[in-house]
Amino acid sequence: MDSRKQRVLEALIDDYIATAEPVGSRTLARKYGLGVSSATIRNEMADLEELGYLEQPHTSAGRMPSDKGYRYYVDEIMRPTRLNARDRERIRHAYHVRVRELHWFIHQTARLVSELTLYPSMVVAPPLAQALLVDLSFVPLGSGTVLMVLRTSTGMVENQTLAVPDEFDADKLWALAWDFTQEFRGVSLDELKNRILDPLQGDINRYRELWQLAFKWVTGRDGDDDKVSLAGPLNILNYPEFRDIEKVRRVLGFLETKTAVELVSRYFSDGVQVVIGAESSLDDIQDCSLVTATYRLHGSVVGHLLVLGPKRMQYNRVTSIVEAVSEELSRALHG
Amino acid sequence: MDSRKQRVLEALIDDYIATAEPVGSRTLARKYGLGVSSATIRNEMADLEELGYLEQPHTSAGRMPSDKGYRYYVDEIMRPTRLNARDRERIRHAYHVRVRELHWFIHQTARLVSELTLYPSMVVAPPLAQALLVDLSFVPLGSGTVLMVLRTSTGMVENQTLAVPDEFDADKLWALAWDFTQEFRGVSLDELKNRILDPLQGDINRYRELWQLAFKWVTGRDGDDDKVSLAGPLNILNYPEFRDIEKVRRVLGFLETKTAVELVSRYFSDGVQVVIGAESSLDDIQDCSLVTATYRLHGSVVGHLLVLGPKRMQYNRVTSIVEAVSEELSRALHG
């Protein structure tokens, strides 16, 4: 792979990304200043194909990048672009608000990323199972309902209104929450699940039912509702590779069922990762690429951020965006 | 419109609903026991077309119902079907849970309806603007954050975590919430917006900033986030009329932007309503029908429920489902 081959590959991928059409030698010679004739390029292309970087949909068509070609492009050729001032500003100011709710951050981030990239984007919240319980409190709302508020070490504040069997006054509830917190502070929700619910003694006994409700609620929080925020799914309809309704169904279905959560935990390591086509080994998104990044809370990786698009994705722009946003998000969560 | 025409129209619509193909006279004569020959039916069909109930995509095709035809079918011909035991059970048990969160009910309902009908479904929560403030409370979460909890007369419990300027202890917060509640109880959020924020005096003055935050939060709640729950949008991909990506984009876009909220308030009256095609005068869903219903809280209508599908919708089944669910939901909210 000499440097001219690289330049040919780069030009071809750039063109294919822009047009979604197989690229021929003539086009390449004309539009990109490669300084050689189309015949020479033809030879180079034949070589690149033999090496596995390009493929041909059929004999007399131009060539398009293979997964391996994209991989080489992403790893070796592509240089990160600097985002324009407008986008940088947008990212910088995205989190300047009073709201401190983790869900809000997640949601906001997904929207921001999908609007900047024009691809669908998902943000995965810190997995609750690994979070440690910080405290639990109850807020009496009257008429037999109570608001339970759970705080965890990942900064999540989850809450839910429940119907409770008896009326409780504020003091009783306060005492109960206190006891609960004392009992379980610092325990991970995952581990909590395996705790046997001690038969309660003494004073506490009267609150058994509420205690049990709380326990059940706290440990039952891993239904992945709300843990993932999806934005801009319809963006994929703008790309010609999704003209086929079956593909749309697969991809949107994939996004909707949030299989991505599981997937993303596989590309867990820090930093920006690119997954191209079949590399994900997920049938539904064989024709897609993903760009993922992690974000941090107090220095440790707690969640992921993900962009899904056609393989013909603007990798350099997307990776830049994803990197900038994940950094800004980590910074915002820290403060 | 004699009774035989009615029967022909009914058979034709039933067939068209089942097949999505224009129906010819021969098919009608063969599959439905109308007791007359295809020639007779042909004459009837010609009449029905002249009356505006049917239309022909082109000369030598069968016929399909026009909007007017569907309208007649819905209003005059169709008889409600009794749901099967399984579905009835499903609806009856849908709300047997301890969770008392309005959002949960909304979400659950949307899912239930879309799964039963196999069409996309939306549920619109009670408009906050018209709700009256019942009370506001603050829960200190430590490290400069506070959870604000708002209760309204529509049973909504909204809450949000905010970063606050100073540390507050529980007593101060309690006092502040008490004052806030005293000041504004019974005021609708809409009206509250027009209240001038009295310059605070005396003791309260110290909390000015938190007070303002709370006020801003309470009155700023009508961004329609969360007010609408959408389920099963991808169901439309199962119907052949949405083979075309442009239509899909329009309809999913319509659902995503939640224009439906505004639309639905126009069909506000109680009970189950059917809107067919152009009747909605919304370009994006010209090829769709909607079935809407209202649900009640303590006897008065507070929200809506909506199913969107192709005009070729199973009107009788959908109306039955929507009716049963909205009743069950009202019942559940009442308790």
Place this chain on the structure above:
DNA sequence: ATTTAGCACTCGGACAACGAGAGTGCTAAT
């Protein structure tokens, strides 16, 4: 030893011609 011009070849897509099939409307017979 590379590069390039030239040329024959291949393949898909667009287009027209065509026939089959479905369905109609009309007329005449029942």
Place this chain on the structure above:
DNA sequence: ATTAGCACTCTCGTTGTCCGAGTGCTAAAT
């Protein structure tokens, strides 16, 4: 009033043809 029969119309799928884009190869040029 109904129905059988028939000519007519229109769509859709198939087939054949042509065109253009693009290739690979060979031979000439640098």
